[in-house]
Amino acid sequence: MKNIILMIVATVALAVGAVATSDQISIEQFNTALIEANDLRKKAGELAHEWRDTAKLLKSAQAAAEEGDLEKAMKLVAEAKFQSEAAVNQAEREQRLWEGRVVR
Amino acid sequence: MKRCMLSLLAAVLMAGISPFAPAAPEEDRVAFENYFLTKFPDTPKEDFINGIYSIDPVARDQWIDLEEFPPYELALELGQTLFETPFANGKTYGDCFENGGIGVRQNYPYFDTELGQVVTMELAINQCRESNGEKPLKYKSGPIAAISAYMAFTSRGKTINVVIPDDPRAIAAYDEGKQFYYTKRGQLNFSCSDCHIGGSGGFIRTEMLSPSLGHISHWPVYRLKWGAIGTLHRRFSGCNQQVRAKAFKPQGQEYRNLEYFLSYMSNGLIFNGPGVRR
Numbered sequence: 001m002k003n004i005i006l007m008i009v010a011t012v013a014l015a016v017g018a019v020a021t022s023d024q025i026s027i028e029q030f031n032t033a034l035i036e037a038n039d040l041r042k043k044a045g046e047l048a049h050e051w052r053d054t055a056k057l058l059k060s061a062q063a064a065a066e067e068g069d070l071e072k073a074m075k076l077v078a079e080a081k082f083q084s085e086a087a088v089n090q091a092e093r094e095q096r097l098w099e100g101r102v103v104r
Numbered sequence: 105m106k107r108c109m110l111s112l113l114a115a116v117l118m119a120g121i122s123p124f125a126p127a128a129p130e131e132d133r134v135a136f137e138n139y140f141l142t143k144f145p146d147t148p149k150e151d152f153i154n155g156i157y158s159i160d161p162v163a164r165d166q167w168i169d170l171e172e173f174p175p176y177e178l179a180l181e182l183g184q185t186l187f188e189t190p191f192a193n194g195k196t197y198g199d200c201f202e203n204g205g206i207g208v209r210q211n212y213p214y215f216d217t218e219l220g221q222v223v224t225m226e227l228a229i230n231q232c233r234e235s236n237g238e239k240p241l242k243y244k245s246g247p248i249a250a251i252s253a254y255m256a257f258t259s260r261g262k263t264i265n266v267v268i269p270d271d272p273r274a275i276a277a278y279d280e281g282k283q284f285y286y287t288k289r290g291q292l293n294f295s296c297s298d299c300h301i302g303g304s305g306g307f308i309r310t311e312m313l314s315p316s317l318g319h320i321s322h323w324p325v326y327r328l329k330w331g332a333i334g335t336l337h338r339r340f341s342g343c344n345q346q347v348r349a350k351a352f353k354p355q356g357q358e359y360r361n362l363e364y365f366l367s368y369m370s371n372g373l374i375f376n377g378p379g380v381r382r
Contacts, residue, residue, distance in 0.1 A: 048358065050350040051291045083291065090288065098286040101297050103139045104127070 026070050033077045034061065040084035047091035054083045129268050129278055129368055136369045139301065140317040152318035153376050159305055160312050167380065176253060176326035176378045179333040183254030186247055191236040197251065200232035209259030209375050213266065213364050215274035222277050222360040225252050226335055230355075243354035244338035249324045253333055256324065256377030264321060264375060266368040281365025284358055290349030296362075299343075311382070320366050322379030333378060336363060 038058055044050040061076035127135070141149060147158045157164040187197050187205065198204035202211065212225040223231070226248055230240040241248040268274050288295045299308070300316040307313070323336040330338075337354035340362060344351040352358040 045350070048352075049289060052345055052348040052350050053291070054350075086291075090293065094287045094289075098283055098288075098295070101286045101295065101301075102127070102132070102282070103135045103297075103301060 026074075027065075030061075030065055030070055030073055030077065033074060033081065034058065034065075037061075037077050037081040037084060040081055040088065044084045044087035044091065047088060049087045049091035049094075051083050051087050054080050054087070057083065129275075132282065133369055133371060137317060137372075140304070140315050144305065144315065150373065152315060152370075153321040153373050155318060155322060155379070155381065156312055156314040158318070159315060163312070163382070170380050174326070174380055175328070176324075176333050176380060179250045179253050179324075179326065180257055180378065182247070183250035183252070183257075186251050187254050191233070191238050193236055195236050197229065197232055200235065201228070205255060206258045207262060209256045209377070210262035210265060213360065213367055215269055215271065215277060215364070217269060217271050217274070220273050221357065222364045224337075224355065224360055224363055225255065226337070227355050227360065229255075243335060244341070245330070245332055245334040249333045249335050249338075252335060253324045253378040256375060259375050260377070262375050264367060264370050264373050266364065266371055268368065277361045277364055278368065280358075281361035281363070284362045285365055289344065290347035292347040294347040296343065316366065316369065318370050318373050320363060320370055321373055321375050322377045324377060325379045325381050328380070328382050 041050060041054045041058065044054070057076050057080035061073045061080065064070075064076060065073035137149070140147075140152060144159050151158040154164070154167075157167045190196050198206075201208050209225060212228060213222050215221070216223045226243055229248055229251055230243075233240055241251075268278050285296045288298070296316070299313050300319065303313045304315040305312065320336060323339075324333050325336075325339070326333045327339075335354065337359045340359045341351035341354060
Protein backbone atom coordinates (compact mmCIF):
# COMPACT_ATOMS: atom_id res chain seq x y z
CA MET A 1 0.00 0.00 0.00
CA LYS A 2 2.85 2.38 0.88
CA ASN A 3 4.43 1.70 -2.53
CA ILE A 4 1.17 2.48 -4.27
CA ILE A 5 0.85 5.76 -2.39
CA LEU A 6 4.45 6.67 -3.26
CA MET A 7 3.80 5.89 -6.93
CA ILE A 8 0.65 8.01 -6.87
CA VAL A 9 2.52 10.83 -5.20
CA ALA A 10 5.23 10.63 -7.87
CA THR A 11 2.66 10.57 -10.67
CA VAL A 12 0.76 13.50 -9.23
CA ALA A 13 3.99 15.43 -8.76
CA LEU A 14 4.94 14.91 -12.40
CA ALA A 15 1.47 15.71 -13.69
CA VAL A 16 1.08 18.83 -11.62
CA GLY A 17 4.63 19.85 -12.22
CA ALA A 18 3.89 19.97 -15.93
CA VAL A 19 1.16 22.55 -15.47
CA ALA A 20 2.37 24.43 -12.43
CA THR A 21 6.11 24.33 -12.20
CA SER A 22 6.18 27.49 -10.15
CA ASP A 23 3.99 25.98 -7.46
CA GLN A 24 6.26 23.24 -6.08
CA ILE A 25 5.47 24.00 -2.43
CA SER A 26 1.78 23.41 -2.97
CA ILE A 27 2.53 20.10 -4.63
CA GLU A 28 4.72 19.09 -1.73
CA GLN A 29 2.04 20.22 0.67
CA PHE A 30 -0.49 18.11 -1.15
CA ASN A 31 1.75 15.05 -1.17
CA THR A 32 2.51 15.41 2.53
CA ALA A 33 -1.14 15.95 3.37
CA LEU A 34 -2.15 12.97 1.24
CA ILE A 35 0.24 10.62 3.01
CA GLU A 36 -0.74 11.96 6.41
CA ALA A 37 -4.46 11.60 5.69
CA ASN A 38 -3.98 8.10 4.32
CA ASP A 39 -2.00 7.04 7.38
CA LEU A 40 -4.79 8.33 9.60
CA ARG A 41 -7.36 6.47 7.49
CA LYS A 42 -5.38 3.27 7.98
CA LYS A 43 -5.19 3.91 11.72
CA ALA A 44 -8.98 4.26 11.86
CA GLY A 45 -9.24 1.01 9.90
CA GLU A 46 -6.94 -0.80 12.32
CA LEU A 47 -9.29 0.34 15.09
CA ALA A 48 -12.24 -1.05 13.07
CA HIS A 49 -13.74 2.41 12.76
CA GLU A 50 -12.96 3.63 9.25
CA TRP A 51 -15.79 5.67 7.79
CA ARG A 52 -17.45 4.72 4.54
CA ASP A 53 -16.38 7.61 2.32
CA THR A 54 -12.85 8.41 3.46
CA ALA A 55 -11.03 6.30 0.88
CA LYS A 56 -13.27 7.72 -1.85
CA LEU A 57 -12.34 11.26 -0.78
CA LEU A 58 -8.65 10.42 -1.07
CA LYS A 59 -9.15 8.90 -4.52
CA SER A 60 -11.05 12.02 -5.61
CA ALA A 61 -8.24 14.17 -4.21
CA GLN A 62 -5.68 12.24 -6.23
CA ALA A 63 -7.79 12.60 -9.37
CA ALA A 64 -8.15 16.36 -8.79
CA ALA A 65 -4.40 16.72 -8.28
CA GLU A 66 -3.68 14.75 -11.44
CA GLU A 67 -5.89 17.22 -13.29
CA GLY A 68 -3.91 20.09 -11.77
CA ASP A 69 -6.66 21.34 -9.47
CA LEU A 70 -4.59 21.43 -6.29
CA GLU A 71 -7.00 23.69 -4.45
CA LYS A 72 -9.80 21.14 -4.82
CA ALA A 73 -7.39 18.29 -4.07
CA MET A 74 -6.27 19.91 -0.82
CA LYS A 75 -9.89 20.48 0.28
CA LEU A 76 -10.69 16.82 -0.34
CA VAL A 77 -7.60 15.66 1.55
CA ALA A 78 -8.51 17.94 4.44
CA GLU A 79 -12.00 16.43 4.55
CA ALA A 80 -10.54 12.90 4.50
CA LYS A 81 -8.14 13.84 7.29
CA PHE A 82 -10.95 15.31 9.35
CA GLN A 83 -13.01 12.14 8.87
CA SER A 84 -10.11 9.91 9.88
CA GLU A 85 -9.33 11.95 12.98
CA ALA A 86 -13.00 11.86 13.95
CA ALA A 87 -13.09 8.09 13.34
CA VAL A 88 -10.03 7.52 15.53
CA ASN A 89 -11.58 9.69 18.27
CA GLN A 90 -14.82 7.76 17.90
CA ALA A 91 -12.96 4.46 18.33
CA GLU A 92 -11.20 5.68 21.46
CA ARG A 93 -14.39 7.16 22.88
CA GLU A 94 -16.42 4.04 22.20
CA GLN A 95 -13.92 1.86 24.06
CA ARG A 96 -15.08 3.72 27.17
CA LEU A 97 -18.74 4.23 26.38
CA TRP A 98 -20.18 1.14 24.69
CA GLU A 99 -20.77 -0.81 27.89
CA GLY A 100 -23.00 1.95 29.20
CA ARG A 101 -25.52 1.07 26.47
CA VAL A 102 -25.85 -2.60 27.35
CA VAL A 103 -29.38 -3.52 28.30
CA ARG A 104 -29.44 -4.56 31.94
CA MET B 105 -23.32 11.39 49.32
CA LYS B 106 -23.43 12.49 45.69
CA ARG B 107 -19.87 13.84 45.97
CA CYS B 108 -18.82 10.57 47.56
CA MET B 109 -20.29 8.59 44.64
CA LEU B 110 -18.62 10.87 42.10
CA SER B 111 -15.28 10.47 43.87
CA LEU B 112 -15.69 6.71 43.82
CA LEU B 113 -16.57 6.73 40.12
CA ALA B 114 -13.57 8.95 39.36
CA ALA B 115 -11.29 6.64 41.33
CA VAL B 116 -12.61 3.61 39.44
CA LEU B 117 -12.12 5.33 36.09
CA MET B 118 -8.61 6.50 37.03
CA ALA B 119 -7.72 2.96 38.00
CA GLY B 120 -8.73 1.89 34.50
CA ILE B 121 -11.55 -0.27 35.79
CA SER B 122 -14.83 -0.28 33.93
CA PRO B 123 -17.68 0.75 36.24
CA PHE B 124 -19.84 -1.78 34.39
CA ALA B 125 -19.16 -5.31 35.54
CA PRO B 126 -19.33 -7.71 32.59
CA ALA B 127 -22.53 -9.69 32.65
CA ALA B 128 -22.77 -13.38 31.96
CA PRO B 129 -24.32 -14.20 28.58
CA GLU B 130 -27.50 -15.63 30.12
CA GLU B 131 -27.92 -12.51 32.26
CA ASP B 132 -27.54 -10.44 29.07
CA ARG B 133 -30.10 -12.54 27.24
CA VAL B 134 -32.75 -12.32 29.93
CA ALA B 135 -32.35 -8.54 30.18
CA PHE B 136 -32.43 -8.25 26.37
CA GLU B 137 -35.59 -10.33 26.07
CA ASN B 138 -37.32 -8.52 28.93
CA TYR B 139 -36.56 -5.16 27.36
CA PHE B 140 -38.53 -6.04 24.24
CA LEU B 141 -41.32 -7.85 26.07
CA THR B 142 -41.80 -4.71 28.17
CA LYS B 143 -41.49 -2.30 25.26
CA PHE B 144 -43.93 -4.23 23.07
CA PRO B 145 -46.40 -5.75 25.54
CA ASP B 146 -48.89 -6.61 22.79
CA THR B 147 -46.38 -8.81 20.96
CA PRO B 148 -46.17 -12.39 22.19
CA LYS B 149 -42.58 -13.48 22.75
CA GLU B 150 -42.72 -16.17 20.06
CA ASP B 151 -43.86 -13.62 17.47
CA PHE B 152 -40.60 -11.61 17.57
CA ILE B 153 -39.19 -14.04 15.01
CA ASN B 154 -41.27 -12.13 12.50
CA GLY B 155 -39.18 -9.00 12.96
CA ILE B 156 -40.87 -5.78 11.96
CA TYR B 157 -44.12 -7.65 11.27
CA SER B 158 -44.37 -8.49 14.95
CA ILE B 159 -44.84 -4.82 15.84
CA ASP B 160 -46.24 -3.16 12.69
CA PRO B 161 -49.78 -4.39 11.91
CA VAL B 162 -49.97 -2.65 8.53
CA ALA B 163 -46.71 -4.16 7.29
CA ARG B 164 -47.82 -7.50 8.74
CA ASP B 165 -50.95 -7.55 6.56
CA GLN B 166 -48.84 -6.88 3.47
CA TRP B 167 -46.40 -9.59 4.50
CA ILE B 168 -49.14 -12.17 5.00
CA ASP B 169 -50.32 -11.45 1.45
CA LEU B 170 -46.74 -11.78 0.15
CA GLU B 171 -46.30 -15.12 1.88
CA GLU B 172 -49.12 -16.62 -0.23
CA PHE B 173 -46.69 -16.73 -3.14
CA PRO B 174 -43.38 -15.99 -1.41
CA PRO B 175 -40.75 -14.42 -3.62
CA TYR B 176 -38.05 -16.67 -2.13
CA GLU B 177 -39.59 -19.80 -3.65
CA LEU B 178 -37.38 -19.75 -6.73
CA ALA B 179 -34.31 -19.39 -4.52
CA LEU B 180 -35.50 -22.35 -2.46
CA GLU B 181 -35.81 -24.50 -5.58
CA LEU B 182 -32.37 -23.41 -6.75
CA GLY B 183 -30.97 -24.05 -3.28
CA GLN B 184 -32.35 -27.56 -3.19
CA THR B 185 -30.97 -28.32 -6.65
CA LEU B 186 -27.53 -27.00 -5.71
CA PHE B 187 -27.65 -28.80 -2.38
CA GLU B 188 -28.39 -32.13 -4.03
CA THR B 189 -26.03 -31.75 -7.01
CA PRO B 190 -22.87 -33.79 -6.44
CA PHE B 191 -19.45 -32.11 -6.40
CA ALA B 192 -16.83 -33.21 -8.94
CA ASN B 193 -15.73 -35.90 -6.47
CA GLY B 194 -19.24 -37.34 -6.30
CA LYS B 195 -19.99 -36.18 -2.76
CA THR B 196 -22.70 -33.66 -1.86
CA TYR B 197 -23.32 -31.02 0.81
CA GLY B 198 -25.30 -33.66 2.68
CA ASP B 199 -22.09 -35.59 3.28
CA CYS B 200 -20.62 -32.68 5.27
CA PHE B 201 -23.46 -32.20 7.72
CA GLU B 202 -25.22 -34.11 10.43
CA ASN B 203 -28.48 -35.75 9.25
CA GLY B 204 -27.50 -35.19 5.63
CA GLY B 205 -27.79 -31.43 6.14
CA ILE B 206 -31.58 -31.58 6.62
CA GLY B 207 -32.96 -29.71 9.63
CA VAL B 208 -29.58 -28.61 11.00
CA ARG B 209 -29.84 -24.80 10.87
CA GLN B 210 -30.27 -24.71 14.66
CA ASN B 211 -26.71 -26.02 15.05
CA TYR B 212 -25.32 -22.70 13.73
CA PRO B 213 -23.62 -20.51 14.65
CA TYR B 214 -21.45 -22.46 17.04
CA PHE B 215 -17.98 -21.99 18.47
CA ASP B 216 -15.56 -24.51 16.98
CA THR B 217 -13.05 -25.25 19.73
CA GLU B 218 -10.63 -26.86 17.27
CA LEU B 219 -10.59 -23.88 14.92
CA GLY B 220 -10.96 -21.41 17.78
CA GLN B 221 -13.62 -19.41 15.95
CA VAL B 222 -17.34 -19.02 15.35
CA VAL B 223 -18.69 -21.12 12.49
CA THR B 224 -21.86 -19.90 10.79
CA MET B 225 -24.13 -21.75 8.38
CA GLU B 226 -22.63 -20.03 5.34
CA LEU B 227 -19.06 -20.57 6.54
CA ALA B 228 -19.84 -24.27 7.02
CA ILE B 229 -21.24 -24.44 3.47
CA ASN B 230 -18.00 -23.08 2.08
CA GLN B 231 -15.91 -25.28 4.38
CA CYS B 232 -17.82 -28.20 2.88
CA ARG B 233 -17.10 -27.03 -0.66
CA GLU B 234 -13.40 -26.52 0.00
CA SER B 235 -12.99 -29.85 1.75
CA ASN B 236 -14.42 -31.41 -1.39
CA GLY B 237 -12.10 -29.56 -3.74
CA GLU B 238 -14.61 -26.90 -4.83
CA LYS B 239 -14.08 -23.14 -4.88
CA PRO B 240 -15.80 -21.18 -2.09
CA LEU B 241 -18.91 -19.19 -3.00
CA LYS B 242 -19.28 -15.45 -2.51
CA TYR B 243 -20.96 -14.73 0.78
CA LYS B 244 -23.53 -12.00 0.22
CA SER B 245 -25.99 -13.40 -2.30
CA GLY B 246 -26.45 -15.85 -5.15
CA PRO B 247 -25.89 -19.61 -4.75
CA ILE B 248 -24.76 -19.51 -1.12
CA ALA B 249 -27.89 -17.61 -0.09
CA ALA B 250 -30.02 -20.12 -2.00
CA ILE B 251 -28.35 -23.15 -0.39
CA SER B 252 -28.53 -21.55 3.04
CA ALA B 253 -32.21 -20.69 2.43
CA TYR B 254 -32.98 -24.30 1.54
CA MET B 255 -31.17 -25.57 4.63
CA ALA B 256 -33.02 -23.00 6.78
CA PHE B 257 -36.33 -24.06 5.24
CA THR B 258 -35.72 -27.66 6.24
CA SER B 259 -35.10 -26.43 9.78
CA ARG B 260 -38.23 -24.33 10.28
CA GLY B 261 -39.59 -24.81 13.76
CA LYS B 262 -36.26 -25.82 15.30
CA THR B 263 -35.28 -23.93 18.44
CA ILE B 264 -32.43 -21.44 18.50
CA ASN B 265 -30.05 -22.77 21.11
CA VAL B 266 -26.60 -21.23 20.84
CA VAL B 267 -24.27 -22.75 23.40
CA ILE B 268 -21.19 -20.89 24.58
CA PRO B 269 -18.65 -23.52 25.59
CA ASP B 270 -16.48 -23.09 28.66
CA ASP B 271 -13.59 -21.82 26.58
CA PRO B 272 -12.14 -18.31 27.04
CA ARG B 273 -11.96 -17.92 23.25
CA ALA B 274 -15.69 -18.57 22.95
CA ILE B 275 -16.48 -16.06 25.70
CA ALA B 276 -14.19 -13.59 23.94
CA ALA B 277 -16.04 -14.13 20.64
CA TYR B 278 -19.36 -13.52 22.40
CA ASP B 279 -18.01 -10.41 24.13
CA GLU B 280 -16.59 -9.04 20.89
CA GLY B 281 -19.94 -9.55 19.18
CA LYS B 282 -21.64 -7.79 22.07
CA GLN B 283 -19.20 -4.89 21.95
CA PHE B 284 -19.68 -4.57 18.20
CA TYR B 285 -23.46 -4.45 18.65
CA TYR B 286 -23.34 -1.62 21.20
CA THR B 287 -20.53 0.41 19.60
CA LYS B 288 -21.30 3.53 17.60
CA ARG B 289 -19.70 3.63 14.16
CA GLY B 290 -19.55 5.67 11.03
CA GLN B 291 -20.05 9.30 10.19
CA LEU B 292 -23.63 9.17 11.52
CA ASN B 293 -22.38 7.79 14.85
CA PHE B 294 -24.91 4.99 15.25
CA SER B 295 -24.64 1.62 16.96
CA CYS B 296 -26.76 -1.41 16.05
CA SER B 297 -28.44 -0.95 19.44
CA ASP B 298 -29.31 2.69 18.72
CA CYS B 299 -31.66 1.60 15.94
CA HIS B 300 -32.76 -1.84 17.05
CA ILE B 301 -33.09 -1.40 20.82
CA GLY B 302 -33.74 2.25 21.66
CA GLY B 303 -35.05 3.06 18.20
CA SER B 304 -37.11 -0.09 17.67
CA GLY B 305 -40.68 0.80 16.84
CA GLY B 306 -39.59 4.30 15.81
CA PHE B 307 -39.10 5.53 12.29
CA ILE B 308 -36.23 6.45 10.01
CA ARG B 309 -37.97 8.30 7.21
CA THR B 310 -40.90 6.00 6.34
CA GLU B 311 -39.37 2.78 7.67
CA MET B 312 -40.17 1.44 11.11
CA LEU B 313 -37.13 0.04 12.87
CA SER B 314 -37.33 -3.62 13.82
CA PRO B 315 -36.63 -5.06 17.27
CA SER B 316 -33.43 -7.09 17.67
CA LEU B 317 -35.08 -9.93 19.54
CA GLY B 318 -35.56 -12.66 16.92
CA HIS B 319 -33.55 -10.68 14.38
CA ILE B 320 -31.53 -13.63 13.12
CA SER B 321 -34.31 -16.23 13.00
CA HIS B 322 -35.53 -15.69 9.45
CA TRP B 323 -32.35 -15.42 7.37
CA PRO B 324 -31.52 -15.62 4.51
CA VAL B 325 -34.11 -13.08 3.41
CA TYR B 326 -35.61 -12.10 0.08
CA ARG B 327 -35.57 -8.31 0.22
CA LEU B 328 -37.81 -6.46 -2.19
CA LYS B 329 -35.17 -3.72 -2.22
CA TRP B 330 -32.55 -6.23 -3.42
CA GLY B 331 -34.91 -8.09 -5.73
CA ALA B 332 -33.10 -11.21 -4.57
CA ILE B 333 -32.35 -13.39 -1.61
CA GLY B 334 -29.35 -12.36 0.47
CA THR B 335 -27.49 -13.40 3.57
CA LEU B 336 -27.48 -11.96 7.07
CA HIS B 337 -23.96 -10.65 6.57
CA ARG B 338 -25.08 -8.77 3.48
CA ARG B 339 -27.60 -7.02 5.74
CA PHE B 340 -24.95 -6.31 8.40
CA SER B 341 -22.81 -4.80 5.68
CA GLY B 342 -25.73 -2.67 4.43
CA CYS B 343 -26.49 -1.43 7.95
CA ASN B 344 -22.88 -0.37 8.48
CA GLN B 345 -22.85 1.48 5.18
CA GLN B 346 -26.14 3.21 6.00
CA VAL B 347 -24.50 4.81 9.02
CA ARG B 348 -21.56 5.66 6.73
CA ALA B 349 -19.13 3.22 8.29
CA LYS B 350 -16.85 1.12 6.13
CA ALA B 351 -18.44 -2.31 6.05
CA PHE B 352 -16.53 -5.39 7.18
CA LYS B 353 -16.01 -8.50 5.10
CA PRO B 354 -18.96 -10.89 5.09
CA GLN B 355 -18.00 -13.91 7.20
CA GLY B 356 -15.06 -11.99 8.64
CA GLN B 357 -14.53 -12.36 12.36
CA GLU B 358 -16.44 -9.15 13.21
CA TYR B 359 -19.73 -10.20 11.63
CA ARG B 360 -19.46 -13.84 12.71
CA ASN B 361 -18.99 -12.74 16.32
CA LEU B 362 -21.89 -10.31 15.95
CA GLU B 363 -24.07 -13.14 14.63
CA TYR B 364 -22.96 -15.31 17.56
CA PHE B 365 -24.01 -12.65 20.08
CA LEU B 366 -27.31 -11.86 18.35
CA SER B 367 -28.19 -15.52 17.96
CA TYR B 368 -27.55 -16.11 21.65
CA MET B 369 -29.87 -13.19 22.44
CA SER B 370 -32.65 -15.03 20.58
CA ASN B 371 -32.14 -18.40 22.27
CA GLY B 372 -35.45 -20.14 22.89
CA LEU B 373 -37.17 -18.68 19.82
CA ILE B 374 -37.48 -20.73 16.65
CA PHE B 375 -35.93 -20.59 13.21
CA ASN B 376 -38.39 -19.59 10.49
CA GLY B 377 -36.18 -18.77 7.52
CA PRO B 378 -36.11 -17.89 4.79
CA GLY B 379 -38.08 -14.69 5.13
CA VAL B 380 -39.25 -11.80 3.02
CA ARG B 381 -38.69 -8.19 3.89
CA ARG B 382 -38.97 -4.79 2.24
